[in-house]
Amino acid sequence: MYKRLVFIAVIVLTGQVVSNPYDLQLLTFIGINTLLALGLNMVMGYAGQISLGHAAFFGLGAYTSSLLTIHLDWSPWLALPFTLVFVGIVAFLVALPMLRLSGYYLGMGTLAFGMIVFFIFLQWRSLTGGDSGLIGIPPLTLGPISFEFGAAPFYLVWGIVFLSFIVCERLIDSRIGRALRSLHDSERASAAVGINTSRLKVQVFVFGGVLAALAGFLYAHMVTFISPQTFDFLMSVKIVTMVVIGGMASVWGSLFGAALLTLLPEWLHVFAEYEMIIYGLILVVIMIFLPQGLTRGLLDIYEHFKSRRKTLPKSHEG
Amino acid sequence: MLRLRNVKCFYGRIQAISGVSLSVRQGEIIALIGANGAGKSTLLQTISGLLSTWEGEIEFGKSSLAGLKPPEIVQRGISLVPEGRMLFPPMSVLDNLKLGAYLRYRGRERNQVEKDLEEIQDLFPVLRERSRQAAGTLSGGEQQMLAMGRALMARPKLLLLDEPSMGLAPFMVQLIVETLQKLKESGMTLLLVEQNARAALQIADRGYVLENGRIVLDGPAQELLADEEVKRAYLGKDYREFTDGRM
Ligand SMILES: Nc1ncnc2c1ncn2[C@@H]1O[C@H](COP(=O)(O)OP(=O)(O)OP(=O)(O)O)[C@@H](O)[C@H]1O
Numbered sequence: 168m169y170k171r172l173v174f175i176a177v178i179v180l181t182g183q184v185v186s187n188p189y190d191l192q193l194l195t196f197i198g199i200n201t202l203l204a205l206g207l208n209m210v211m212g213y214a215g216q217i218s219l220g221h222a223a224f225f226g227l228g229a230y231t232s233s234l235l236t237i238h239l240d241w242s243p244w245l246a247l248p249f250t251l252v253f254v255g256i257v258a259f260l261v262a263l264p265m266l267r268l269s270g271y272y273l274g275m276g277t278l279a280f281g282m283i284v285f286f287i288f289l290q291w292r293s294l295t296g297g298d299s300g301l302i303g304i305p306p307l308t309l310g311p312i313s314f315e316f317g318a319a320p321f322y323l324v325w326g327i328v329f330l331s332f333i334v335c336e337r338l339i340d341s342r343i344g345r346a347l348r349s350l351h352d353s354e355r356a357s358a359a360v361g362i363n364t365s366r367l368k369v370q371v372f373v374f375g376g377v378l379a380a381l382a383g384f385l386y387a388h389m390v391t392f393i394s395p396q397t398f399d400f401l402m403s404v405k406i407v408t409m410v411v412i413g414g415m416a417s418v419w420g421s422l423f424g425a426a427l428l429t430l431l432p433e434w435l436h437v438f439a440e441y442e443m444i445i446y447g448l449i450l451v452v453i454m455i456f457l458p459q460g461l462t463r464g465l466l467d468i469y470e471h472f473k474s475r476r477k478t479l480p481k482s483h484e485g
Numbered sequence: 486m487l488r489l490r491n492v493k494c495f496y497g498r499i500q501a502i503s504g505v506s507l508s509v510r511q512g513e514i515i516a517l518i519g520a521n522g523a524g525k526s527t528l529l530q531t532i533s534g535l536l537s538t539w540e541g542e543i544e545f546g547k548s549s550l551a552g553l554k555p556p557e558i559v560q561r562g563i564s565l566v567p568e569g570r571m572l573f574p575p576m577s578v579l580d581n582l583k584l585g586a587y588l589r590y591r592g593r594e595r596n597q598v599e600k601d602l603e604e605i606q607d608l609f610p611v612l613r614e615r616s617r618q619a620a621g622t623l624s625g626g627e628q629q630m631l632a633m634g635r636a637l638m639a640r641p642k643l644l645l646l647d648e649p650s651m652g653l654a655p656f657m658v659q660l661i662v663e664t665l666q667k668l669k670e671s672g673m674t675l676l677l678v679e680q681n682a683r684a685a686l687q688i689a690d691r692g693y694v695l696e697n698g699r700i701v702l703d704g705p706a707q708e709l710l711a712d713e714e715v716k717r718a719y720l721g722k723d724y725r726e727f728t729d730g731r732m
């Protein structure tokens with residue numbers, strides 16, 4: 168409860184303090200990436216099922232809603248439930264055969280799925296606009312408020328991130344969460360205690376896919392322009408990196424991972440051609456020194472110092 | 486309660502069990518003994534649905550278990566304490582126990598699960614002391630108790646145990662044996678697989694001896710204990726010196 172209040176307070180304060188549109192947009196992108204990382208973390212961090220095609224659901228969400236609003240003139244709010252259900256069904260159909268695989272094979276399978284979706288975006292020109300993508304996607308509006316620029320999209324996205332956090336935390340603390348973690352340990356042992364492992368895997372995969380579709384919906388209507396490159400293989404890898412760097416099986420890790428991977432490239436622009444090298448180096452260093460991810464790593468460091476303080480003689484205090 | 490008729494089990498082309506028939510009646514402890522590789526674990530995995538490639542008949546109560554998946558079999562009241570325990574090492578003792586009751590966390594049974602959780606921790610007080618500790622950090626004996634506790638959390642009618650005494654010190658083996666007796670007194674039915682034949686036969690009502698995937702001998706436990714053939718093969722002098730230490 169206390170953590171949640173702090174989270175809300177931080178969101179509201181940030182929205183008040185930050186006024187530069189560029190910074191606000193960056194923060195909004197962090198929110199969208201957090202949704203992507205959060206969904207994948209449920210699949211990968213908790214249930215232990217690797218997915219290298221998560222960006223496909225992000226893209227499907229963005230394209231589905233964009234096409235419905237551009238070509239059929241639907242309101243984005245009407246397109247939203249349809250988009251989520253549609254991507255949910257796709258995720259379900261993909262998961263059925265895919266989650267029979269495990270380990271490297273599951274990685275390969277989801278990778279292939281991501282590639283196929285990417286090539287559909289790229290090649291089905293009459294529908295998707297191919298390389299040049301779709302323009303003129305209507306922004307989200309609610310009465311007089313437009314969620315295209317300024318603080319409004321920031322609040323909308325972070326409000327949704329906040330709600331998703333609550334949903335995920337509740338899920339993780341429930342029997343479902345325990346079952347997901349048990350799946351990560353040993354599928355056989357999970358089955359032995361009575362968990363329907365294949366159904367659970369499909370369910371969590373669909374959940375992650377729908378969350379990514381929601382992120383895609385928000386992205387499309389905020390940027391009002393999409394093209395295939397945003398949803399390519401590198402994006403899938405980036406989401407995986409967010410989860411791993413932030414911390415597997417950690418809701419907050421998704422946020423930290425998303426923040427770091429969104430901000431780093433911005434900060435590193437000053438290094439021009441060395442940007443990618445430094446970017447890679449930082450990630451490698453984090454993985455070496457904080458193998459459990461940022462969240463766990465920073466907590467460990469904090470606890471280390473706290474316990475050191477406690478063992479100091481009394482006279483040092485006050 | 487449980488009846489197997491001419492059950493054959495396969496791993497691909499390899500036949501591990503070739504025509505086993507056995508029965509377990511309500512309230513009995515049945516010992517299934519046999520050397521390494523005889524097929525004991527295979528049989529228990531087949532009953533609990535983890536191995537689905539088998540032929541023959543397995544009936545529990547009045548219905549066949551053919552084609553059922555492990556969750557459905559747990560739901561019907563058969564729980565397995567697997568060989569090597571198969572705990573969830575990074576998860577807490579309490580979470581492991583709760584996972585045992587996974588199928589019961591719906592509707593009204595929820596409150597009963599909380600009560601059972603207390604009951605299991607009364608049965609194994611160590612588990613209460615360690616309830617927040619990761620299961621993987623428990624000692625071997627404590628892990629075995631956790632594995633049993635977890636299986637009991639499903640409130641099974643029939644408990645299958647695969648070598649619960651494996652790798653444990655005599656004191657621990659004794660504790661486990663006493664627990665099994667307690668369970669029997671509370672009305673539970675047990676199918677106990679053991680290489681520690683003496684321990685198993687001493688608390689069992691009846692026993693079966695499995696060799697190379699076939700039942701070669703069966704009868705009341707006392708008779709098996711006295712049987713020359715069993716003595717030679719499983720309770721032989723060398724073996725006794727070895728197992729006496731464990732018992
Ligand atoms: N996954 C498997 N694939 C192929 N063969 C297997 C498999 N598991 C067991 N077997 C074979 O089936 C036979 C019976 O094995 P099982 O594990 O049931 O023996 P066991 O009686 O439990 O032995 P132990 O006392 O050593 O645990 C063995 O010959 C074994 O090699």
Ligand SMILES: [Mg+2]
Pocket residue numbers: 525526527568647
């Ligand atoms: Mg065995």
